[in-house]
Amino acid sequence: MDNKKIYAVTGLFDTPDEIIHATKKVSSAGYKQYDVNTPYPVHGMNIAMKLKHSKLGYFALAFGLSGTAIALLFMYWVTAIDYPLVIGGKPFFSLPALIPVTFELTVLLASIGTVVTMLFLFFRLPNNAHPLHDTNYMKKVSEDKYGICIEAKDKLFDAGKVRDLLISLNAKEISEVYYDEDYLKSNFKVYTPQFMGFLLIVFIVVSSAIYYYNNKMLYKPPYNWMMEQDRVNPQSKSSFFADGFGMRQPVEGTVSRGHLPYLYAGQPEEAGAKLVNPVSVTKENLALGQKKFLTFCSPCHGNFAKGDGRLNNLFPVPPSLHSDKVRTWTDGRIFHVITEGQNLMPSYATQVTPEERWAIVLYVRALQRALNAKEEDLK
Amino acid sequence: METGIARFAEGMTIFAVMCAGIFPLIHVGRPWLDAYLTPYPNQHSLWVNFTSPLLWDVFAVSTYFTVSFIFWYVGLIPDFATLRDKAVTKIKKVVYSVLSLGWRHSNRHWQHYEMVYLILAGFATPLVLSVHTIVSFDFAVSIVPGWHTTIFPPYFVAGAVFSGFAMVQNVLIVVRKIFNYEHIITLDTLEKMNKIMLLTGSLVGYAYAMEFFIAWYSGSPIELFTFVNRAFGDYAWAYWIMISCNLLLPQLFWFKKLRRTIPVMFIISIFVNVGMWFERFVIIVTSLSRDFLPSSWAYYKPTIVDFGMLIGSFGLFFTLVLLFTKFMPVVSIAEVKAVIKGAQPSHHEDK
Numbered sequence: 251m252d253n254k255k256i257y258a259v260t261g262l263f264d265t266p267d268e269i270i271h272a273t274k275k276v277s278s279a280g281y282k283q284y285d286v287n288t289p290y291p292v293h294g295m296n297i298a299m300k301l302k303h304s305k306l307g308y309f310a311l312a313f314g315l316s317g318t319a320i321a322l323l324f325m326y327w328v329t330a331i332d333y334p335l336v337i338g339g340k341p342f343f344s345l346p347a348l349i350p351v352t353f354e355l356t357v358l359l360a361s362i363g364t365v366v367t368m369l370f371l372f373f374r375l376p377n378n379a380h381p382l383h384d385t386n387y388m389k390k391v392s393e394d395k396y397g398i399c400i401e402a403k404d405k406l407f408d409a410g411k412v413r414d415l416l417i418s419l420n421a422k423e424i425s426e427v428y429y430d431e432d433y434l435k436s437n438f439k440v441y442t443p444q445f446m447g448f449l450l451i452v453f454i455v456v457s458s459a460i461y462y463y464n465n466k467m468l469y470k471p472p473y474n475w476m477m478e479q480d481r482v483n484p485q486s487k488s489s490f491f492a493d494g495f496g497m498r499q500p501v502e503g504t505v506s507r508g509h510l511p512y513l514y515a516g517q518p519e520e521a522g523a524k525l526v527n528p529v530s531v532t533k534e535n536l537a538l539g540q541k542k543f544l545t546f547c548s549p550c551h552g553n554f555a556k557g558d559g560r561l562n563n564l565f566p567v568p569p570s571l572h573s574d575k576v577r578t579w580t581d582g583r584i585f586h587v588i589t590e591g592q593n594l595m596p597s598y599a600t601q602v603t604p605e606e607r608w609a610i611v612l613y614v615r616a617l618q619r620a621l622n623a624k625e626e627d628l629k
Numbered sequence: 630m631e632t633g634i635a636r637f638a639e640g641m642t643i644f645a646v647m648c649a650g651i652f653p654l655i656h657v658g659r660p661w662l663d664a665y666l667t668p669y670p671n672q673h674s675l676w677v678n679f680t681s682p683l684l685w686d687v688f689a690v691s692t693y694f695t696v697s698f699i700f701w702y703v704g705l706i707p708d709f710a711t712l713r714d715k716a717v718t719k720i721k722k723v724v725y726s727v728l729s730l731g732w733r734h735s736n737r738h739w740q741h742y743e744m745v746y747l748i749l750a751g752f753a754t755p756l757v758l759s760v761h762t763i764v765s766f767d768f769a770v771s772i773v774p775g776w777h778t779t780i781f782p783p784y785f786v787a788g789a790v791f792s793g794f795a796m797v798q799n800v801l802i803v804v805r806k807i808f809n810y811e812h813i814i815t816l817d818t819l820e821k822m823n824k825i826m827l828l829t830g831s832l833v834g835y836a837y838a839m840e841f842f843i844a845w846y847s848g849s850p851i852e853l854f855t856f857v858n859r860a861f862g863d864y865a866w867a868y869w870i871m872i873s874c875n876l877l878l879p880q881l882f883w884f885k886k887l888r889r890t891i892p893v894m895f896i897i898s899i900f901v902n903v904g905m906w907f908e909r910f911v912i913i914v915t916s917l918s919r920d921f922l923p924s925s926w927a928y929y930k931p932t933i934v935d936f937g938m939l940i941g942s943f944g945l946f947f948t949l950v951l952l953f954t955k956f957m958p959v960v961s962i963a964e965v966k967a968v969i970k971g972a973q974p975s976h977h978e979d980k
Contacts, residue, residue, distance in 0.1 A: 266974045289711070290967035291739035294974050299736060304744040325679045328668065333676040340680070347680035350763055354688040357752050357759075361696045365703055368745050369730060373738050376730035383731065391734050392714035394966070468661050476659060 254428045257381035258401040259412040261421025262390055266292050269396035272419045273298040276398060279415060283404035287382075287391040306364055306372070313363030314356045321355035322348065381429035390423070399427070510604065518586050525582025529608040539613030542606045546598055555617045566594055571614055572621050584611045631821070632964040633813045637804070638797045639701040640959070644949040645796070646694045648942040653686065655938065682766040689763040693756055700749045703742075706732050707963040761789045768912065775855040775916035778843060784836035788905060791829035791875070795901035798822050802895050804954060813960050820888050826901065827882040833908075834876030851921075859915045863928055867911050874904025 263269045266288075273286050277300055286295060295301075329335075330343040340347070369375045382388050382399065391397040398421070400412045409426060416424045467473060482488050488496035514521035529535050544553065552558040555571035570576075576584070588607045591597040602610070619627065654663045666687045668677045677684050709729035716722040732738070765781035798819065805814045844856040859868050878900050887893045914929045953959065966972060 266972065270974045285733075286736040287734045288736060288739070289734060290707075290963045290972065291736070291743050292974065295736045296740050301737065301740050304741045306741050306744045307748065310748045324668075328676040329679055333674070335678065337678065337680050344680060350685040350759070350766075351679055351688045353755075353759055354685075354692040357756055358692045358695060361699055361749060361752050364745055364748055365699050368741050372741055375732070376727070378726045378731040380731060380733060382733055388733065389714045392711045464661075473661065 254430055256402045256409060257427045257429045258399045259409055259416065259424065259426050260382075260385075260387040260397055260399045261416035261419070261424045262387065263396045263398070263419075263421060266396060268420070269398065270294055270298050272398055272416075272421065275419055276400065276415065280406055281400055281404050283401040283407075285399045285401070287388070287397045287399060289391060289394060289396075292396070306368055309367045310360050310364040313367075314360035316363075317356040317359030318352055320359070321352040325351065381427050385425075385427055386423070387425065387427065512589060512599070514586060515590065518583060518590075518592075521586035522580045522583030525580075525585055527581040527585070527608050527611060529605060529612060531612060535609045535612055536616060538606060539609035539611070539616075542602055543610050543613045546602055547610065550595075554621065555614060556621075568595065572618055577618050577622070581608070581611045581615070584614060631818060632968055633810070633815070633960050634797065634801060634818060634822075635964070636701075636704065636961045637801060637959050638793070639697060639704070640953050640957075641797055641800065641950065642697050642793070643694065643701055644946050644953070645793075646690060646697065647949065648946050650690050650694065651942065651945075652938070653683075653690075682763065682770045685763045686767055689760045693760040696749070696752060696756055700753055703746065703749065704961055704964075705957065706730060707734065707742075708958040708961060710734060711962050712958065757789070758786055761785045773916050773920050774849075774851045775859070775912065778840065780836055780839055780843065784833065784840075787829050787832040787836065788908060791826060791833055792902060792905035794822050794826050794829070795898040795905070798826070798894060798898040799902065800950060802891060802898075804959060808954075808959070810960065813965060816889055816891075819891075819894060823882045823888045823894055826898070827879050830875055830879035830901065834872075837872065837876065855916060855919065858919055859911060862915070863918070864911065864915045867907050867914070871904050871907040871911050874900045875908060878904070 261272075263272060269286060269288065269292065273295065276284055277298065286292075286299060288295070296303075325348050326343050329348075334342045336342075387397055387399070398416070400407065400416075402409075413424055469477075482490075482496040484497060486496045487494050491498075514525070543555075547555070548559060549561050550557075550559040550565060550568050551571060552560075557568050557570040559568075585607055587595070588602065588610060589597060589599050589604075598607070654660050657663055657666070666677065666684070668679075706729055709725050710732035713722060713725035713729050716725055762782040762785065765785035768776035769778060769781040771777060801814055802819070805811060841856050841860075844852040847853075859865075878897055881893070881897060882888045917925070918929055919926055
C-alpha cells in the first residue's frame with residue numbers, strides 16, 4: 251500500500267432531508283465530481299444534484315424499432331423470397347400472422363438493449379474494484395445511511411476544505427477514501443495465462459460434452475428408442491399384410507399426378523401419322539432437348555446420333571439416326587419410339603416426360619440437318 | 630405494501646415458465662431435435678413457419694422468460710450489493726460481489742435505474758397479455774371443437790392471473806410464517822390478492838358460461854355436442870371439480886371475515902390451483918377424446934410417464950422456489966426501504 255492516493259472525502263447523514271440539503275449545498279458550492287450514495291432512490295435527488303433527464307428511453311425506442319425492423323425484414327425474406335410456402339391459401343407475406351413474432355422481437359430487443367446499455371455503457375459495470383468498495387462508507391449506505399462522496403478529481407477539491415464543508419453540514423463519520431494505483435492496475439486482466447487456460451478448459455469441456463451428447467449419447471438407449479422403433483421402410487417386406495409387401499398398391503383406377511394416357515400404344519404408323527409436335531423451336535427447347543438427349547440417348551446413339559455411343563462394344567450398336575429412313579420419319583414416329591421403345595431399345599416413358607421427348611425430337615432434327623446440310627442452309 | 634410480494638411473484642413467474650417451457654420440448658417427440666424450432670440457417674435450406682401459432686409460442690415463451698428474468702435480475706442488483714456488504718463468509722462475499730456487478734448505490738445510477746425499471750415494467754405488462762394470448766392461439770387457431778373459439782385469449786389471460794395469484798398466495802403464506810415477514814407481507818396485501826382472485830375467478834366463470842352460450846348460438850351441432858359432453862359426458866366429474874374450485878369456492882371471498890382469515894385463504898388458493906389444473910385437463914382431454922375422427926375416440930388413461938412429467942415439474946418448481954428463498958432476498962430490500970414511513974424527504978420538489 252505504498253502508492254496510496256486520495257480518492258474522495260465521504261460523509262454520512264441519517265435522514266433523507268439532511269442528504270437533500272447537503273447535496274444542494276455541495277452542488278451550489280461548485281463541485282461537479284461528487285456522488286450521493288443512498289440505499290434506495292431518494293425523491294428529489296435528481297433536482298438537488300442537477301442531473302439531466304435520463305436518456306435511456308430513447309435507447310429503448312431505438313432498440314425496439316430495430317427489433318421490429320429486423321423481425322419484419324427477416325420474416326419477409328424467409329416467407330416471401332427464400333422459402334415461400336402456400337399456407338392456407340394466404341399470400342406469402344401475410345402480415346397479420348407475423349405480428350406476434352414481430353411484437354415479441356420488439357420487446358426482446360428493447361429490453362435486452364436498454365439493460366445492457368445501462369449496465370455496461372452507462373455504469374461501466376461489472377466493476378468490483380472501485381475505491382469505494384469494502385469501505386465503511388459503502389457498508390453504511392448499503393444499509394440505512396445516506397452518504398455524500400466528493401471526489402479528488404474535482405477541480406475545486408481540497409481535502410481540508412471539503413472536510414470543513416461536510417462538518418458545517420453536520421455530516422457524521424467524515425473520512426478519506428484512498429486507493430492504490432498499483433492495485434487497480436494489477437487488477438483482473440483477460441490476457442493472463444491463467445485466464446486463457448481457464449477459457450481453454452471451459453471450451454474443451456463444453457465442446458466434448460456437446461460432441462458426446464450429439465454423437466454418442468443419442469445413439470444409446472433409451473435415447474435411441476424412437477429412432478430405432480419398428481417401422482416399414484420403402485420397398486421392404488412386411489409380415490403384417492397377407493401379400494408380404496410392406497408398401498401398398500394404389501387403389502384400382504388411381505391416376506398419378508400429371509398422367510396422360512398414350513393413345514397409340516403398339517401403333518407406330520398411326521402415331522407417326524397423327525401426332526404433331528406441340529413444342530416450338532426455341533433456344534430453350536433445343537437446349538432442353540440437347541440436355542436430355544445427352545443424358546438418356548447419347549450412351550448408345552452417340553453424341554451426334556451416328557450410332558457410335560460410349561457403350562459401343564458392350565451393347566449391340568443402334569443404327570445411325572441420319573439414315574434416310576429416320577430422316578423421312580415424322581416427329582410423331584420418333585416420339586413413338588422414345589415412348590414405346592423398339593427392338594432392343596426399351597421405353598423411356600418413365601424417365602423422360604412427354605414435353606422432354608418432344609424437345610429431344612427437335613434436337614434430333616437439328617442434328618440430322620447439321621450432318622446433311624442443304625445448299626440453302628449454308629447461306 | 631405491494632412491493633413486499635412483487636419479487637416473489639416475479640421469481641415464481643420465472644420458475645413456472647421454466648417448467649412450462651419443458652413441456653413443448655418433450656411434446657415435440659424428439660427432444661434432441663428441439664433446435665429445429667428456432668430459425669437458423671441449416672443444411673436442409675429449410676426455415677420455420679412464421680405463420681404457425683406453435684412457432685409464435687416458441688417466441689412468446691422464450692421472450693417472456695428472458696424479459697422476466699432481466700426484470701427480476703435488474704431488481705436484484707441493489708439487493709445483491711447490500712448482501713455483499715453484509716456478507717460474513719468469503720464465499721458469500723465473492724458470489725454476491727459477482728452477482729451485484731459492483732453496484733454502489735450511486736444516485737447517478739439510481740436515476741437511470743429507475744427509468745429502466747419503469748420501461749421494463751411497461752414492457753412486461755403487455756408481454757403477460759401476449760404470452761397467454763399466444764398460448765391460447767395454440768388451441769384457438771386449430772379446428773378442434775371446443776378449442777376453436779375467439780374467447781380463448783382473454784379467457785386464458787384471466788385464468789393465468791387467477792392461478793398465478795393463487796400460487797403466489799399459497800407459497801407466500803408459508804414463507805411469511807416461516808420467516809416472520811408478517812410486518813412486510815401484511816394481511817392487507819393478502820386481502821387485496823384475495824379480491825383479485827375473486828375478480829378473476831368470476832371472470833373465468835363468466836368465460837365458462839359464455840363458451841356454452843357461443844356453442845349454442847353458433848348453431849353448430851358439433852360445438853354444442855362438445856360442450857354438453859364436457860358438462861354431462863364421461864368427464865363430467867372433471868368439469869364440475871373445475872367449476873366448484875374456480876367459480877364457486879372463491880365466492881367465499883365476498884365475506885370480509887373469510888377474506889382476512891389465513892387458513893381459509895390458504896385452503897381456497899390450493900383449491901384454485903387444483904381447479905385451474907382441471908381447467909387445462911377439461912379443455913385438452915374432453916376435446917381430444919371426441920374430435921372429428923371417430924377412430925381416436927377413447928377415454929384418456931394417464932400412464933406412469935404422464936404422472937412422471939407432472940411430478941417432475943412440481944419437483945423442479947419447488948426446488949427452484951426453495952433455492953430462491955434460501956439464497957436470495959425474497960422481498961425487495963431497496964424497494965421496501967423506499968416506501969417505509971419517513972424514507973422520502975418531507976418536502977421533496979420532485980415532479
